[in-house]
Amino acid sequence: MYIKDQPKEEILAFINAWGGETFAKTLEIRFTDIDVENETLTATMPVLPRIHQPFGIMHGGASCVLAETMGSSLSNIFIDGEKYFGVGTNINTNHLKSKKDGTVTAVARFIRKGKTMHVSEIEIRDEKNALISHTTMTNTIIRK
Template identity: 90%
Template sequence: MKDKKKEDLLQFINDWGGETFAKTLDIQFTDIDVENETLTATMPVLPRIHQPFGIMHGGASCVLAETMGSSLSNIFIDGEKYFGVGTNINTNHLRSKKDGMVTAVARFIRKGKSMHVSEIEIRDEKGQLISHTTMTNTIINR
């Protein structure tokens, strides 16, 4: 993929859908690797996404992971014929995070015609694993 096309695709997915939950959490797609079918995004860890004990709410991790898994599926299918919808998500919260930035990387575990299973890892600035998610998307006809 040429850089301009990559930049255009990243701009498209960052603008996708107008006002969304992803925008509310300031999720920003930063990289797409078409050859390896991976997608990368960042999310700031701010007090508004904390739980009462001052650490990132697990639900925020799940929103980031589901945004990543759903976007990954929908980018790598024929969007004029199909769309992918989340049908299962399982997240393990492995480390807490109070502030800074997290980075999520999504990749396929299995990419079938009617079902995609993806893995999403969320890491901190030091590369430490914050959470690990597996997600299933069903691919349905438009």
């Protein structure tokens, strides 16, 4: 079964409920859009004091969690989930701008989508569309 074959609203409801209590839910990551035709996934995350580092800005690890959540979810949406699952094997994030509060929006898209490996790009932007961080992520697609 391919998650991508479901109606958009059902995909978003499914992935927002995916996995029960997870790190993504702890950070209040919320999937807001999926474009199946262009193979992109969008989510938001609030920037709250609990995800700050000691200097009062968003911790880089929070950006990485958001990016990895996006890249992994993108891969698992576009594979046959009854036969395969995708797991992250490499992530590289460049933190480009700090963020103290508000909301960030992440968009994930494939750079390469092969049978056994996916490489995705995840951009995290603020409310003014300024680029906060840029990530590339590799997922290995494993047979169950």
